[in-house]
Structures are given as C-alpha cells and as structure tokens.
Amino acid sequence: MTRILNGISGRVSPERVMILRCGRDIQSGYIIESARYDLHLSLERSIPAGETVEFSVSTGFPVETRVFTGVVHWSMSHRVNPEIGVALSAPVPPELIVASRGSLRNDIRYPCKVAGMLGLAEEKSLKPATAINYSRSGMCLQAVEKYEVGQELRFEWSSWVGRTESASGRTMKASIRWISQVGGMTLIGCDTPDKTPWALASIDLARLLQSPTSGRTSSLRSGKII
Numbered sequence: 590m591t592r593i594l595n596g597i598s599g600r601v602s603p604e605r606v607m608i609l610r611c612g613r614d615i616q617s618g619y620i621i622e623s624a625r626y627d628l629h630l631s632l633e634r635s636i637p638a639g640e641t642v643e644f645s646v647s648t649g650f651p652v653e654t655r656v657f658t659g660v661v662h663w664s665m666s667h668r669v670n671p672e673i674g675v676a677l678s679a680p681v682p683p684e685l686i687v688a689s690r691g692s693l694r695n696d697i698r699y700p701c702k703v704a705g706m707l708g709l710a711e712e713k714s715l716k717p718a719t720a721i722n723y724s725r726s727g728m729c730l731q732a733v734e735k736y737e738v739g740q741e742l743r744f745e746w747s748s749w750v751g752r753t754e755s756a757s758g759r760t761m762k763a764s765i766r767w768i769s770q771v772g773g774m775t776l777i778g779c780d781t782p783d784k785t786p787w788a789l790a791s792i793d794l795a796r797l798l799q800s801p802t803s804g805r806t807s808s809l810r811s812g813k814i815i
Contacts, residue, residue, distance in 0.1 A: 597612045607662060607756075610700070616632060616633040616634050617632075617633060618630050618631055618632040618633065619631055620687055620725045621672065622687055622697050623678040623686055623697075624678075624686060624695060624696050624697050624725070625680065625681060625686060626676065626677045626680055626725055626786075627674065627675065627676060627677065627696060627697045627724075627725055628644075628659070628674070628675040628677065628681075629672065629674055629675075629697050629699075630672065630673050630674075630675065631670045631671070631672050631674075632670065632671050632672070632673060634670075634671060635664055635665075635666035635671035635673070636661050636664060636671075636673050637661065637664055638661050638662060638663060638664045638792045639660065639661065639782060639789050639791075639797065640660070640661045640793040641658060641659070641660055641661075641797070642658065642659050642660070642661060642675055643656060643657070643659075644656075644657055644659075644706070656678075657677055657678075657679060657681060657800075658678055659675040659676050659677040659678060660675065660676050660678075660792070660794060660797040661673050661674065661675055661676075661792065661797055662674050662675070662676045662787045662790035662791075662792060662794055663699040663701075663790065663791075665700075674697065674699050676725070676787055676790070676794055677784070677797060678798045681782065695726070696724035696725040696726050696727070697724055697725075698722045698723070698724045698729075699724065699791055700722050700724055701720055701721065701722060701723055702719060702720070702721065703719065703720040703746050703789055704717070704718075704719050704742070704746065705717075705718055705719070705720065705744050705745050705746030705758075706718065706744070706746070707730060707732050707734070707742060707743070707744045707745075708734075708742065708743055708746050709736075709740060709741065709742060709743070710740075710741035710742055710802045711741070711763050715743070715745060716732065716733065716734050717732070717733075718730050718731065718732035718734075718744065719731045719732075720744070720746070720789055721776075723781075723787065723788065723789035723790070724787070725786045725787050726781060726783075726786065727763075727766070727778065727779055727780050727781050728744075728763065728778060728779050728781060728788065728789055729776060729778050729779070730742075730744065730776070730777040730779060731774050731775070731777075731779065732774070732775050732777060733773075733774060734775065734780055735767055735775055735777065736768060736775065736777060737765065737768070738765050738766065738768055739763050739764070739765060740764075741762060741763070741764055741765075742762065742763050742764075742765060742777070742779065743760060743762050743763075744760070744761050744762075744763060745758055745759065745760045745761075746758055746759055761781060761782070761785065761788055762782065763779035763780060763781050763782075764779060764780045765777055765778070765779055766778045766779060766780055780815075
C-alpha cells in the first residue's frame, strides 16, 4: 500500500512537520535529515521496510508542486518516535536538502548490525566483521584485523530476509576510505559500488525502485499541495 507524505512547502528544516496518510490512517511526521536521494523521517507509527511511500513538495516561483515516490529501506520502531529511511527514485530539489548539524556528508548514515566475514578482495581467507552503519554510497565495518586506506575488501553476509545471491549469502566488494582504531577494534569506512546503492538494506531496493509506482514523479503548477 502506498503511503502519502504531504505538507512539505518551501525550504525544509528538521522541525518541519508533515502529514502521512495511508488510506484512512493519518499521522504526522517530520524530516530529521534529507539528501538528494534519501529521507530520514520521524513518525508517530512505524512503517516496515519494503513499503512504497509518496510525498509532495511545493517549491520554486511560480509555485510548482512535485510528487515523489520512494521505498522504505530502513525502519527503527523501538525508539520513542519510530524512524524510517526512504530511498528516492528521483532527486529532490537542492533547496530541500537538510544535513544534520555539522555534517559534511552527501548521504545519510543509518545504524545497523550485520554480522559477516571480511577480507582482502583478492584473498580467500576471511575473518569475522560487523557492519555498524550504512548509507546510499558506503558502510562502516568493525573488525579485529588491521587494513590500510585504499585497499579493496570483500564482505560476505547472510541475507536478512532470504534475499541471497548464492547458497552462502551475499557478497560485496568495497574500497577503504578511512580507518580508525577504537578500543582494540578497527573501524573501516568504505565506499560501496554505485550499482548497489544502500547495499546493506534489508529489502531488494533495486527491484522496488524500478517498479512503476516508485518510478513515478509528476509536477503541477499550483500553490496547493495535493
């Protein structure tokens, strides 16, 4: 079922309240952070990963109302206010992008805990590692082994929801961008391939974003959000 996020007008701030509708179900929410292809929202009630969402924004002069669609790729329901991450099929206008305070990143990071096996891309030997957050273009891994910036890694993990590419699970190569030593553990910031955005999401985003509903955008010359 498609949810509709309405009420974003002009330049959005993290406190901007909006209305979310699902059939007769209506709830309010607000933007915590946004990027060109990603929205981090706080809601009254949670929405599970894999749901298609739709929201409209009014921007420009004369005012133009544009409708965007996306897919929930991350859902955190045990917080005081449930939060979701929405992968967008088309970029939002630049003036609607809201970064978290002090952030210089282009993409939003989402916490996760995905256990897997990690090693150099060209080697067969793999050691335990855990992904602790991910974004549209990267991920952060926690490992005991030491690596160097610029090395190519291979990370293998089991699918969260039965989505596998082989009998053993999923495999992805990544490039190390930065390394930090914390409490005897190595934190590894990696770039992930462009062809697999939000690579650690728990649903098949590539398929869902290519569906007819998620790929739809429209624009109306109007001063009213529909």
